[in-house]
Amino acid sequence: MMMTAQEKMYLLFLFLAYSALFVVMFGFMFKMLQKTRQLARDIALLADEEGKQDLPVADAPSVAPHVRSREL
Amino acid sequence: MMIFVVMMAFLFALSLGSHVADLHAALPGILWMAFLFAGMIGMGKTFANEVREEALTGLILAPGDKIAIYLAKLTGAFVFMVLIEIVSTPLFLEVFQVPWRGPWTLWLLILALGAAGFVEVGTLLSTMSVHTSSGDLILTMLLLPLEIPVMIMTVQATRDLLTLTRAGFWLWIHGLIAYDAIFWVLPLMLYDYVWEV
Amino acid sequence: MKKLVKADGWYWLLLPLMVGALYLDFVWSPDDRILGASQRIFYFHMGAAAVVLLAFSITAVASVTYLLTRNLAWDVWAAASAEIGTVFTTMVLVSGTLWGRAAWGIWWTWDPRLTSTLILWVLFAGYLLLRDSSDNVYRRATYAAVLALVAFADVPIDYMAIRWWHSIHPVVITDHGVNMAPHMVDAMLVSIVAFIGLFVTWMVIRVRLLRTEMAIDQVKNLWRGRAGV
Numbered sequence: 001m002m003m004t005a006q007e008k009m010y011l012l013f014l015f016l017a018y019s020a021l022f023v024v025m026f027g028f029m030f031k032m033l034q035k036t037r038q039l040a041r042d043i044a045l046l047a048d049e050e051g052k053q054d055l056p057v058a059d060a061p062s063v064a065p066h067v068r069s070r071e072l
Numbered sequence: 073m074m075i076f077v078v079m080m081a082f083l084f085a086l087s088l089g090s091h092v093a094d095l096h097a098a099l100p101g102i103l104w105m106a107f108l109f110a111g112m113i114g115m116g117k118t119f120a121n122e123v124r125e126e127a128l129t130g131l132i133l134a135p136g137d138k139i140a141i142y143l144a145k146l147t148g149a150f151v152f153m154v155l156i157e158i159v160s161t162p163l164f165l166e167v168f169q170v171p172w173r174g175p176w177t178l179w180l181l182i183l184a185l186g187a188a189g190f191v192e193v194g195t196l197l198s199t200m201s202v203h204t205s206s207g208d209l210i211l212t213m214l215l216l217p218l219e220i221p222v223m224i225m226t227v228q229a230t231r232d233l234l235t236l237t238r239a240g241f242w243l244w245i246h247g248l249i250a251y252d253a254i255f256w257v258l259p260l261m262l263y264d265y266v267w268e269v
Numbered sequence: 270m271k272k273l274v275k276a277d278g279w280y281w282l283l284l285p286l287m288v289g290a291l292y293l294d295f296v297w298s299p300d301d302r303i304l305g306a307s308q309r310i311f312y313f314h315m316g317a318a319a320v321v322l323l324a325f326s327i328t329a330v331a332s333v334t335y336l337l338t339r340n341l342a343w344d345v346w347a348a349a350s351a352e353i354g355t356v357f358t359t360m361v362l363v364s365g366t367l368w369g370r371a372a373w374g375i376w377w378t379w380d381p382r383l384t385s386t387l388i389l390w391v392l393f394a395g396y397l398l399l400r401d402s403s404d405n406v407y408r409r410a411t412y413a414a415v416l417a418l419v420a421f422a423d424v425p426i427d428y429m430a431i432r433w434w435h436s437i438h439p440v441v442i443t444d445h446g447v448n449m450a451p452h453m454v455d456a457m458l459v460s461i462v463a464f465i466g467l468f469v470t471w472m473v474i475r476v477r478l479l480r481t482e483m484a485i486d487q488v489k490n491l492w493r494g495r496a497g498v
């Protein structure tokens with residue numbers, strides 16, 4: 001089954017359409033890559049700070065121990 | 073459980089009407105659907121019995137290999153399912169007016185291999201579902217696709233036995249043996265991990 | 270902008286690769302003598318199928334390694350790979366039904382290959398469901414790993430289905446090499462490479478996201494411990 005010139009043209013259109021779709025997707029994935037990189041950096045910073053900070057709450061409760069912390 | 077299967081036989085027969093030729097063609101599928109439902113209800117109960125009073129923790133703490141618990145549960149479920157099958161198969165044949173064909177040893181072979189396939193996967197999954205939230209749903213969702221091969225092979229083997237075509241029959245039986253072997257070995261290797269948590 | 274380009278530099282390779290693959294598939298590759306244009310679906314189908322094999326193999330290996338080492342990093346790999354593999358299985362099924370309609374005249378038939386692929390898809394859908402419903406991170410990882418290994422048993426069966434049984438699904442790769450015109454083989458290989466590139470990018474995104482999720486949970490727990498709740 002040989003293809004007609006018109007069919008060949010349709011194939012070219014299909015190629016262009018799929019390429020355009022892919023370029024959109026490519027841009028989206030690039031954005032996602034950047035965003036995840038940013039997130040990874042942020043969470044590393046957060047964990048880092050966490051390690052340095054010393055919260056006094058746990059060491060010396062300023063209320064009677066039976067009081068739930070949610071009521072503090 | 074027996075009453076459940078009997079009810080299934082009548083409900084299927086009633087819902088399919090009384091056209092004898094249709095019933096004959098549909099019997100293998102219906103027979104194994106009934107077993108599948110009965111088996112699923114039975115398998116869900118395998119470990120549910122142990123939830124009360126923390127019996128599960130007791131079992132884990134008991135001396136001996138954990139695999140023994142799995143094998144015990146497996147044997148229990150297997151015997152249960154084979155019994156149901158043996159009792160209800162004649163009933164189904166009678167209700168659907170299908171004549172008894174083929175040697176009974178081959179019938180037993182299909183029933184045993186099919187039951188083994190159902191039970192091996194079911195026991196492993198119900199161990200997991202006891203510990204998970206919404207476990208029953210998960211058990212059903214996972215059990216059904218895993219049982220599809222058993223379903224296909226047992227139904228085809230039953231059909232071949234009823235129509236007395238030998239060549240196809242042994243092909244399906246070999247498939248069933250392979251499936252049973254795979255899911256015999258896999259849980260043995262993985263079971264320790266399921267219990268650890 | 271320059272900094273952005275540098276950050277994930279390898280990613281830019283994907284753009285010419287994929288567009289090139291699309292060009293080869295749609296325009297450059299020769300027509301099939303019998304099937305005509307519908308044969309071009311095959312490049313997409315094969316690319317996706319190669320990714321499925323790769324993705325679920327990664328899931329299986331990561332699951333085994335998790336069970337042996339109990340390191341949650343492996344669980345992240347298994348989860349990400351299974352998710353993406355499931356998506357690509359969907360692509361295989363969809364492109365397969367389209368091609369089947371063109372070549373066989375039917376959308377679907379209960380052929381061994383088609384059935385085992387469908388089972389694979391349902392099993393990994395169940396895997397994702399299981400991951401969704403468990404509370405304890407370690408328990409979830411263990412159960413998911415066990416289930417992944419059980420589900421992976423279907424992958425070799427799926428691969429060999431067209432070789433063991435009488436299937437109507439065509440066998441392209443045989444013992445005697447690839448059963449196709451040379452130009453088609455080139456187009457197929459480029460498509461496979463491009464799809465794997467897509468898979469790699471997606472994996473990077475998913476793994477980073479899952480790691481972030483895990484890290485957030487850890488920081489949260491740390492805070493809770495500090496506050497004495």
